[in-house]
Amino acid sequence: MASRFSGALQLTDLDDFITPSQECIKPVKIEKTKTKTGAKIKIGDDGYFDISSGKEQKLQKVEITLADCLACSGCITSAESVLVTRQSQEELLRVFSERKYTDNKGVTKNVSLVVISLSPQPLLSLATRYKLSPEDATSKLAGYFKSLGADLVLDMTIAEDLSLLEAQQEFLQRYQDQQNDPTSKNLPMLASSCPGFVCYAEKTHGNFILPYISTTKSPQQIMGSLVKQYLSKTKEVTPGEVYHVTFMPCYDKKLEASREDFYSEMLNCHDVDCVITAIEVEQMLGNSNMSLSDAPAGSLDAAWGADEGPPGPRGRAGSGSGGYADHIFVHAAQQLFGESNVQLVYRNLRNPDFREVTLEKDGKEVLRFAIANGFRNIQNLVQKLKRGKSPYHYVEVMACPSGCLNGGAQVRPVTGESGRELVLQLEAMYAALPRASPDTRLAKRLYSEWLDGKDSDKAKAILHTGYHAVEKSDIALNIKW
Amino acid sequence: MARLELVQSLNGHKGIVWNVSWHPQGKIFASCGEDKTIKLWSNEGQEWIIKTVLVDGHQRTIREVAWSPCGNFLASASFDATTAIWDKKSGQFECNATLEGHENEVKSVAWSSSGQLLATCGRDKSVWVWEVAGEDEYECESVLNAHNQDVKKVAWHPTSDVLASASYDNTVKMYKEDPADNDWTCIATLQSHESTVWSLAFDKTGERLATCSDDRTVKIWKEYKPDNQEGVIVTGRESTWKCVCTLSGFHTRCIYDIAWCHKTGLLATACGDDIIRIFKESEDSDPNAPTFELICTKLDAHSQDVNCVTWNPIGNQELLSCSDNGEIKIWKLME
Numbered sequence: 101m102a103s104r105f106s107g108a109l110q111l112t113d114l115d116d117f118i119t120p121s122q123e124c125i126k127p128v129k130i131e132k133t134k135t136k137t138g139a140k141i142k143i144g145d146d147g148y149f150d151i152s153s154g155k156e157q158k159l160q161k162v163e164i165t166l167a168d169c170l171a172c173s174g175c176i177t178s179a180e181s182v183l184v185t186r187q188s189q190e191e192l193l194r195v196f197s198e199r200k201y202t203d204n205k206g207v208t209k210n211v212s213l214v215v216i217s218l219s220p221q222p223l224l225s226l227a228t229r230y231k232l233s234p235e236d237a238t239s240k241l242a243g244y245f246k247s248l249g250a251d252l253v254l255d256m257t258i259a260e261d262l263s264l265l266e267a268q269q270e271f272l273q274r275y276q277d278q279q280n281d282p283t284s285k286n287l288p289m290l291a292s293s294c295p296g297f298v299c300y301a302e303k304t305h306g307n308f309i310l311p312y313i314s315t316t317k318s319p320q321q322i323m324g325s326l327v328k329q330y331l332s333k334t335k336e337v338t339p340g341e342v343y344h345v346t347f348m349p350c351y352d353k354k355l356e357a358s359r360e361d362f363y364s365e366m367l368n369c370h371d372v373d374c375v376i377t378a379i380e381v382e383q384m385l386g387n388s389n390m391s392l393s394d395a396p397a398g399s400l401d402a403a404w405g406a407d408e409g410p411p412g413p414r415g416r417a418g419s420g421s422g423g424y425a426d427h428i429f430v431h432a433a434q435q436l437f438g439e440s441n442v443q444l445v446y447r448n449l450r451n452p453d454f455r456e457v458t459l460e461k462d463g464k465e466v467l468r469f470a471i472a473n474g475f476r477n478i479q480n481l482v483q484k485l486k487r488g489k490s491p492y493h494y495v496e497v498m499a500c501p502s503g504c505l506n507g508g509a510q511v512r513p514v515t516g517e518s519g520r521e522l523v524l525q526l527e528a529m530y531a532a533l534p535r536a537s538p539d540t541r542l543a544k545r546l547y548s549e550w551l552d553g554k555d556s557d558k559a560k561a562i563l564h565t566g567y568h569a570v571e572k573s574d575i576a577l578n579i580k581w
Numbered sequence: 582m583a584r585l586e587l588v589q590s591l592n593g594h595k596g597i598v599w600n601v602s603w604h605p606q607g608k609i610f611a612s613c614g615e616d617k618t619i620k621l622w623s624n625e626g627q628e629w630i631i632k633t634v635l636v637d638g639h640q641r642t643i644r645e646v647a648w649s650p651c652g653n654f655l656a657s658a659s660f661d662a663t664t665a666i667w668d669k670k671s672g673q674f675e676c677n678a679t680l681e682g683h684e685n686e687v688k689s690v691a692w693s694s695s696g697q698l699l700a701t702c703g704r705d706k707s708v709w710v711w712e713v714a715g716e717d718e719y720e721c722e723s724v725l726n727a728h729n730q731d732v733k734k735v736a737w738h739p740t741s742d743v744l745a746s747a748s749y750d751n752t753v754k755m756y757k758e759d760p761a762d763n764d765w766t767c768i769a770t771l772q773s774h775e776s777t778v779w780s781l782a783f784d785k786t787g788e789r790l791a792t793c794s795d796d797r798t799v800k801i802w803k804e805y806k807p808d809n810q811e812g813v814i815v816t817g818r819e820s821t822w823k824c825v826c827t828l829s830g831f832h833t834r835c836i837y838d839i840a841w842c843h844k845t846g847l848l849a850t851a852c853g854d855d856i857i858r859i860f861k862e863s864e865d866s867d868p869n870a871p872t873f874e875l876i877c878t879k880l881d882a883h884s885q886d887v888n889c890v891t892w893n894p895i896g897n898q899e900l901l902s903c904s905d906n907g908e909i910k911i912w913k914l915m916e
Contacts (some may be wrong), residue, residue, distance in 0.1 A: 304684060450712075450720060451763040476764070479682045479721040486681070501764060520761050 101323035150207050187354045189380045195343055196249035203369060212341040215252045215331070216245045217259070217323045218400075220413035221349035221420065222378035224529045225510040228522065229382060230392040234533060238412055241347075243398025244385075250345075252331075252401045255320025257414045259323035260422060261538035262546070265294065266316040266432040266563045267424060268538075269554065271494060275436060288485075288492040291424045293318035294357035296499030296508075297478060298567060305482060306569030312485070319422065320346050320353055321362055324371025327428040328364070330550055331403055339367040345374045347381070350500065361565050377509030407541040415533030418444065418471075420526065421503035425457070425469045425496035427538065432493075433459050437466055446471070453477050453501050456492070469494045474501035505530060585857060585879040588911040593620050593631050598903035600645040600889045605652045607895035612909055613643035619657055619667070621674070624908075629911060638665045638676045643688050650696045658690035664701050666719070667860060678717045682724070683710060687851035693737045693744075698722070700744050708746045708756070710765050723765035726751065727754045734780045738787040739843065743768075745790060747778035753792055753802075755822065768819040771802055773827070779836060785843035790822065793836035793850055799860070801826040801871060811869055826871045831858060838889045844896025847914070848873065853888035856880055857902055876916075881910055 142156065195201045199211045203511060218241065227237035241252040267289075274286040292314040301309045317325070323346065328339040335342075346353065356362070357372035364371070385392060400411035418426025426444060433439040439459065446455040449470075455475045459467035470492050472481050478497060484490040500506050505526040506519070513522045551559040596615035603610045607624045609632070619635040639659035647656045655667040655674070664680040664687050684705035691700050699711040699719065708725040730749035737744055744756045744765075753771035758764070776795035783790050790802040803825045805813040815821045834853030841848050846858040859877035866872050883904030893899035898914040 450722075453762065453764075474764070475724045476721045479724065482679060483721075501762070561774075 102364075122142060187374050187376075188356070189376060189384050192374055192376055193248070193384070195374070197550070199249075201373060203373070205363075209340050209369075211343040212337050213252065214250045214331075214345070215254065215327050216250045216345045216347060217254050217256050217320075217327065218242075218347045218413065218416070219256050219319065219349065220530065220533065221504045221507060221526075222347050222381070222510060223413050224505070224533075225349065225378040226381060226392055227529065228525055229378075229511040232393060233543070234529060236411060237392060238399045240392045240395040240400060241381075241398075242400050244381075244392065244395035246398045247396055252403060253398065254323075254327075254403055255400055255411050256319050256323050256411055257409070257411075257536055258404060258540075258542055258546070259319040259326060260414070260416070261536065261540055262322050262326075262563060263316055263319045264416075264422070264424065264427045264538040265382055265543060265554075266559070267291075267314055268428050270314055270316050270564075271428045271432055272435055274430065275493065280396065287494075288490055289314050289428075289494050291421075291494075291496045291498070292316055292565075293320075293422060294352070294498045294500075294504075295354040296350065297497045298550055299352065299355060300478070300499065302567055303570045306571075309482065309485065310567040310569060313567055315566065317563055317565050318356065320348065320356060320375075321371055321565065322563060324357070324362060326546075328367060328369060328371050329562070330546070334403075338564075340369045342369075343373050344371065345376055346372050346476045348375050348377055349504050349510050351375075351377060351509045353377075360560060377507075378511050379509045382511050404542055405545070405546055409536075409540065409542070413533055414536035415530050417535065419496060419503055420505035420530045421471075421473075421496065421498045425471050425494060428468045428494055429457060429459070429467065432467060437461050450480075451477070452479070468492050469496075471496045471498075471503075473498045473503045475499060504529075564577050565574045583859060583861075583914055583916040585859070585877055585882070585912040586915055588899070588913050589629050590905060591622065591629055591909040591911070593622075593909070594618070594892055594907050596907055597642075597905045598888065598907060598909055599643065599778060601891055601901045601903045601909055602646045602655075603646055603891055603894055603901065604648050605650055605894055607893040607897070607899070609865070610782045610901060610904060611646045611648065611655055613657060614903075614907075615642050617643060617659075618623060618788065619643060619646055619655070633674055635667060635674055635676075638667070639663065641686075644687065647690050647692055649692045650694060654692075654696075656690045656692065656699060658687040658701055658703075660686040660829065662687060662703075664690050664699075666717075678719055680709075680711055680719055682721060683707070688732065689734045691735045691737050691744075693742055694740055695742070698742060700735040700737065700746075702735045703780075704730060704731045706748075708732055708735060708744070708754075710744065710756070710758075722758075722763070723756075725754075725756055725765055725767065727751070727756070727767040727770075730816070733777065734900045736781050736783060739785055740784050740787055743787070745781055747781045747792060749777045751776060751778060751794075751796075753778055753781055753790070757819075769822050771822050771824070773800055773824045774798070777835075780838045782839050782841040782848075784841050784846070791839050791841050791848055793839040795835040797832045797834065797836060798829040798830065799832075799836060799839060799848070799850060800824050801828075803869070803871075825869060826873065828860065828873055831875055832856075835864040837887065838891075840892050840900075842892035843894070845892075845898065847876075847892070847898075849890045849892065849900055851902060853884060853886045853891040855883050855886055855904075857882040857890060857900070857912070877914065879912070882910065882912075 185224050202208045227234050245253050259429045274289050278286040290312045299531050326343045332339045332342050354375040357375050362371045371565050416423030433442045444457050453473040456470040458465050502523045506523045513519050547554050594614045594616050598614040600613045611621050613619045617639050620631050621633040622629050623632045639661050641660035642715050643657050643659045645658045657665045662683045662685050665676045666678040667674050667676050683703045686704040687701050688703045697713050702708045706728050710722040711719045712722045714720040728748040728750050732746050732748045734747040747753050751774050754767050754768050755769040756765045759766050774794040774796050778792050778794045781792045788804045793799050802822045804820045805822050807815045836850050836852050838851035850858045857879040860873040861876045863872040885905035890902045900912040903909045
């Protein structure tokens, strides 16, 4: 079976041809008491038993979790099977029916609130697949999830807003730091919302490239914090009782949700418990022999208070991946150079997936931003950085060609339809969505009420994250001619 | 029966010699191997001697070397995950560009007929297409993840920008650029071999491809264009490649390399049974079911695995081979 991860992630896998001693190189800690002789182990039909102490003691089966896999430099495609068990449609349906889930740490918890957060890209993918308008698709999807047992179905507009606002702020800070110390690795700032790129960077380029990646969390993870930390309070439930599902355009988001960084020791839970994608929802509908239009109509919930705009998916200026380059450019032009109402004109470089935009002031170029989609363009960007030839201040990097609208888990084109046509259709739909701009009343209130203000320690702790280089282990056994 | 006469046996490398590559004019060739060096050989009088040794370009085994069609550049693919580009602009050969991106061992490198594109492949299962973007500048045009195992070899069509790759997943894949987004896509998968496909070679027209495999067979594939007269079904706009001939029963071990001479039409194979074999297409060969005759078997061509064979591009029946035992041999085919 072909891997479902993005190309960037597939490449980080070393080899699927695993030599016997190497099936999984993750060391597992086994608690044992010291004995004079070695352990005696009996193999029974129902497991392995340690009989060295005189009586049979069942040995615990070693389980490798997705989090283990992420922290390891070995295989990654094998992680898929781990992922499938924890983040599958079957698991989701089970949680709906049993109202219980087992987290990454193996702890089973009761669920009192199931929250589904919808990102706009997979929503549009399903709208196209079932020939519905985005509004109808939203309503049907909300109805469908509620019919399965979801308590709240939310859009992610506020999480996207906070992510954009924080990224804008972070850029200004990095720009100033770079002015103060031109040798520092503050610029170019690279977008952090694509887990395919982040994972690739951690596994293959390590500390060389990680300082450039924006520390601002992706909308998915900000939504996670909002749901588990803010919403759980207003709903008066413990964060662990909330089962939070996000609806996403790519499988790599499952890896992101499973990161240790997004597990709170204090709250004892992950920010996002399950990621479900457009393809999987299509399969779920197919398994019940239904089309999305057969689902009952429902409506999105308004969870944040009176100052929230009408719920529904929102489009962003600049790109179908969330408009990072555009929003940061506009903000920086105004804050740093006093230029308001800048018109952004992107130029295609070597291919339509590598575009750049510049700001000139007094005949001098002062800002240069780029959007680099797809693995080949990531490569060229990384090589430019390595050779010190990157002219950019900011790059919106996404691992999939055409960005998130073409995410790896969006519904595939039907036979006879080209992938390109489908992406163009999705781009047109996205551009026609009601536009949102991030600086809303709700965002302001959340900053003051929940985050102790912009730039506060709390905002930094909740809206930012960190990255970790994964050390490579090169084992001689790996070599094949 | 034809015979291969040894012109000269060359010892210069320490350890395995993995690959030898003729300069387009056929007066120089390059060799590489386990000792991390590239040696350039030329014919002085009656003797082939080492003219230049390129060192310090790679940190691990050099698996393959390839001359650009103009003969001014030499590319070397190494297990250190890089591909180096060497040129002589300064008067002597120097590495002036390095293609980085493969996750680990690079197994093969090839220049397109125009010299504007390069392809590399390797253990990370990917095939990369690079474009010459300026002096000592190379940009990645595409990263192709079509294979699901180690990719052993890449080869370009002799006249157009069509690329073929051979893999441990037993298949051969072909690619070309999609003008809509300048990205490359897999346009054909050639399935018939039952084990690793180690190497492949186009004939001079590019309408036929020869592949060799660990399954001890050589296969000849023919391109059927969408409007073909033979009635072969082609779905979509891209040609279908059909296996029209399988040479089995000749080789007793894995076949590591195959060379198809664009001047003489002769096929040469390098085999793990230490033998070099030469095949010639029959006079009355049917284009849709061609037949090839084994015209020469050089027993004990080397004392160990023959890793590579390559015909002198000028068509003088000269053949180069190299082996695990550190030897390079130059042969002349006498028909």
